[in-house]
Amino acid sequence: RAVTETLEFQAETRQLMQLMIHSIYSNKDIFLRELISNASDALDKLRIESLVDSDLDVDRSDLHVELASDRDARTLTVRDNGIGMTRDEVVSLIGTIAKSGTAEMLRRLRETEQSAELIGQFGVGFYSAFMVADRVTLVTRKAGEATGTRWESTGEGTYTIDEVDDAGQGTTVTLELKPADDDDQLYDYSDPAVLRSIVKKYSDFIAWPIRLAGAEEPVNSMKALWARPRSEVTDEEYNEFYKHVAHDWTDPLEVVHMKAEGSFEYEALLFVPARAPFDLFTRDAPRGVQLYVKRVFIMADAEALIPRYLRFVKGVVDAADLSLNVSREILQQDRQIQAVRRRLVKKVLGTLRELSPEKYQTFWAEFGRAFKEGLIEDPANRDAILDLLSFSSTAEEEKLTTLREYADRRPEGQTEIYYLTGDSRATIENSPHLEAFRAKGYEVLILTDPIDEVWVDQVTEYDGIPLKSVAKGAVDLGSEPVEPGAFGTLLSWMTETLAESVKEVRLSSRLVTSPACVVGDADDLTPTLEKMYRAMGQ
Numbered sequence: 293r294a295v296t297e298t299l300e301f302q303a304e305t306r307q308l309m310q311l312m313i314h315s316i317y318s319n320k321d322i323f324l325r326e327l328i329s330n331a332s333d334a335l336d337k338l339r340i341e342s343l344v345d346s347d348l349d350v351d352r353s354d355l356h357v358e359l360a361s362d363r364d365a366r367t368l369t370v371r372d373n374g375i376g377m378t379r380d381e382v383v384s385l386i387g388t389i390a391k392s393g394t395a396e397m398l399r400r401l402r403e404t405e406q407s408a409e410l411i412g413q414f415g416v417g418f419y420s421a422f423m424v425a426d427r428v429t430l431v432t433r434k435a436g437e438a439t440g441t442r443w444e445s446t447g448e449g450t451y452t453i454d455e456v457d458d459a460g461q462g463t464t465v466t467l468e469l470k471p472a473d474d475d476d477q478l479y480d481y482s483d484p485a486v487l488r489s490i491v492k493k494y495s496d497f498i499a500w501p502i503r504l505a506g507a508e509e510p511v512n513s514m515k516a517l518w519a520r521p522r523s524e525v526t527d528e529e530y531n532e533f534y535k536h537v538a539h540d541w542t543d544p545l546e547v548v549h550m551k552a553e554g555s556f557e558y559e560a561l562l563f564v565p566a567r568a569p570f571d572l573f574t575r576d577a578p579r580g581v582q583l584y585v586k587r588v589f590i591m592a593d594a595e596a597l598i599p600r601y602l603r604f605v606k607g608v609v610d611a612a613d614l615s616l617n618v619s620r621e622i623l624q625q626d627r628q629i630q631a632v633r634r635r636l637v638k639k640v641l642g643t644l645r646e647l648s649p650e651k652y653q654t655f656w657a658e659f660g661r662a663f664k665e666g667l668i669e670d671p672a673n674r675d676a677i678l679d680l681l682s683f684s685s686t687a688e689e690e691k692l693t694t695l696r697e698y699a700d701r702r703p704e705g706q707t708e709i710y711y712l713t714g715d716s717r718a719t720i721e722n723s724p725h726l727e728a729f730r731a732k733g734y735e736v737l738i739l740t741d742p743i744d745e746v747w748v749d750q751v752t753e754y755d756g757i758p759l760k761s762v763a764k765g766a767v768d769l770g771s772e773p774v775e776p777g778a779f780g781t782l783l784s785w786m787t788e789t790l791a792e793s794v795k796e797v798r799l800s801s802r803l804v805t806s807p808a809c810v811v812g813d814a815d816d817l818t819p820t821l822e823k824m825y826r827a828m829g830q
């Protein structure tokens with residue numbers, strides 16, 4: 293029999309667990325929601341796995357979650373007979389936090405007093421058990437394997453790993469509960485009545501039966517939320533469902549609930565989150581919504597259902613007429629799925645358009661940068677996307693403007709929308725390119741996101757009004773053309789002398805106080821884009 297191994301948590305994990313244990317996160321009940329959510333995911337995975345691999349030696353007859361408590365011993369056990377984990381999976385999934393942005397997140401946690409809120413934002417699922425338990429033991433066996441693994445920890449820097457010969461199918465998490473304490477909002481989680489009410493509150497919609505040990509009847513109704521009429525679903529129910537599908541701890545910003553009838557029937561329950569995940573801009577950021585077929589979970593992150601620029605949208609699409617073993621590849625090519633995706637995009641854009649000003653601001657602050665990618669990725673909806681953008685501008689330092697507002701504010705005679713791209717507001721504001729526009733009272737949009745460099749090349753107008761960089765080509769500010777006149781000789785001398793660096797030296801009406809500035813040709817790369825390409829070694 294293998295000996296017990298003692299392993300150390302990854303530094304970030306240790307810090308997060310300490311924060312969790314000493315957290316003043318007020319709602320400790322949610323640890324149960326997190327464990328049940330994991331159990332439900334594990335049951336989904338087992339079902340899928342056994343469809344894909346018909347030889348897999350598993351018992352599918354009674355997939356469920358069981359809650360067993362011992363009031364004298366003060367323990368609570370959450371058991372599922374789902375997919376389970378191998379030893380290595382336990383070490384990598386439970387011992388480390390692979391989420392990108394963890395280090396950054398922890399730095400922010402240390403700097404602020406609001407650790408409770410930020411912990412919630414991070415949503416560290418499994419570890420939430422340590423809010424209510426002094427010791428957590430997990431015994432698990434991966435579907436198809438003979439031996440199991442026991443993981444145990446008090447949440448203080450190390451955990452132990454053992455081999456287990458007689459582990460049942462799936463995963464059992466046992467908590468040695470801290471003493472109940474009303475002040476600390478710790479209820480008696482070994483009391484079946486307490487468990488029942490928490491399950492009803494947070495996990496009612498879970499599609500697998502959640503039973504109290506010894507009882508036949510599940511505690512949860514198992515009703516798919518998306519199949520119920522909107523008028524019958526409460527905000528709390530939407531919120532809890534969102535937290536399960538999105539693995540988030542924060543209520544969503546907005547709910548999109550729709551039903552399509554006709555030749556291809558489906559229901560969709562989508563959410564716009566209130567906070568961006570830390571990995572929104574990593575290459576492998578999860579994207580897409582969950583796909584169900586007739587209430588049965590098929591896959592997470594179904595990319596075919598939502599474009600990349602809307603990757604922050606979370607939720608579920610339940611299609612009536614798909615095969616249960618549809619693959620990602622088939623989905624990508626399915627004409628009907630493409631039609632569903634177009635409908636979903638329209639619906640999400642429409643929802644964003646109708647957000648209250650406060651909600652829109654939150655949306656923009658959290659997701660604006662990702663959303664702008666849509667200008668390139670989704671030309672068909674370009675107008676709708678343009679209408680949803682916000683920009684800094686020279687008009688007002690603190691306030692953002694939409695293109696519509698900019699267009700409506702234009703003084704008589706201004707026929708174009710002007711912008712300048714750059715690293716920061718400060719560099720842009722100091723640019724000599726702005727001088728003549730300032731003098732004229734023309735507003736200039738200040739574009740500082742790297743993605744701005746890319747879309748401005750492709751989007752040349754808004755609502756028929758040309759979009760123009762103030763740093764490129766000739767700008768027509770309605771002033772008299774400048775004739776070289778007496779400067780002719782000087783200009784040709786300068787052009788010759790600077791031949792290595794510039795194409796031409798000419799007189800300009802764009803400057804007011806600066807003696808000279810460098811401009812690009814209309815079809816040149818902007819300086820920032822040039823820098824970007826150079827940095828990428830191109």
Ligand code: ADP
Nearest residue numbers: 330331334376377385386416417418419463539
């Ligand atoms: P998340 O659910 O957001 O991924 P968690 O901390 O809740 O984060 O869980 C971490 C990972 O551990 C899960 O993604 C899953 O792979 C694994 N895991 C946790 N609980 C179980 C379980 N009951 N059965 C199988 N795997 C589990």
Ligand code: MG
Nearest residue numbers: 329330417418
């Ligand atoms: Mg989880």
